[in-house]
Amino acid sequence: MGSKNRPDRYQVGKNHSFWQSWLHALNGLKTVVVEERNMRTHLVLGTLALIAGWLVHLQVSEWLWLALAIFMVMLCEINNTLAENLCDLVTGPHFHPLAKKIKDIAAGAVVFAAGFAVIVGLILFVPKLWALVSTGL
Numbered sequence: 001m002g003s004k005n006r007p008d009r010y011q012v013g014k015n016h017s018f019w020q021s022w023l024h025a026l027n028g029l030k031t032v033v034v035e036e037r038n039m040r041t042h043l044v045l046g047t048l049a050l051i052a053g054w055l056v057h058l059q060v061s062e063w064l065w066l067a068l069a070i071f072m073v074m075l076c077e078i079n080n081t082l083a084e085n086l087c088d089l090v091t092g093p094h095f096h097p098l099a100k101k102i103k104d105i106a107a108g109a110v111v112f113a114a115g116f117a118v119i120v121g122l123i124l125f126v127p128k129l130w131a132l133v134s135t136g137l
């Protein structure tokens with residue numbers, strides 16, 4: 001059955017099972033990836049950071065910091081998408097100062113988390129790259 005004909009297409013009540021909740025949650029994540037270019041950028045950068053971590057043999061605690069940084073950015077981007085969609089639902093195509101405030105704050109949270117990720121990246125990778133360069137010289 002195509003997605004357009006699924007019985008839950010116009011569902012407004014509670015989910016009937018754990019699996020239905022799970023499917024809707026996965027669908028929400030897919031929507032963020034498909035609709036938000038910034039989320040795809042975060043995914044690419046996060047993957048590159050994981051590959052870099054594997055190349056420089058991060059320790060377990062370092063992997064945890066890296067994972068935290070990546071997840072924080074993505075969580076904030078998901079939240080940002082949520083705020084954008086809620087504002088668009090309420091205001092439609094019209095300007096509203098509160099919509100601007102909400103969207104700008106949600107975007108600010110992404111920048112804040114990205115700043116944390118940059119700091120974590122610098123702390124983890126700069127010493128290892130420095131050690132590689134200095135042993136290579």
Ligand SMILES: Nc1ncnc2c1ncn2[C@@H]1O[C@H](COP(=O)(O)OP(=O)(O)OP(=O)(O)O)[C@@H](O)[C@H]1O
Pocket residue numbers: 038080084087091092093094095096097099100101103104107
């Ligand atoms: N209805 C509105 N009323 C007032 N300002 C708005 C409204 N919609 C958008 N804006 C302003 O335009 C900016 C961009 O809008 P929006 O967040 O929808 O686009 P976006 O390109 O998806 O943003 P992002 O780069 O954060 O993902 C907002 O941060 C906000 O400043």
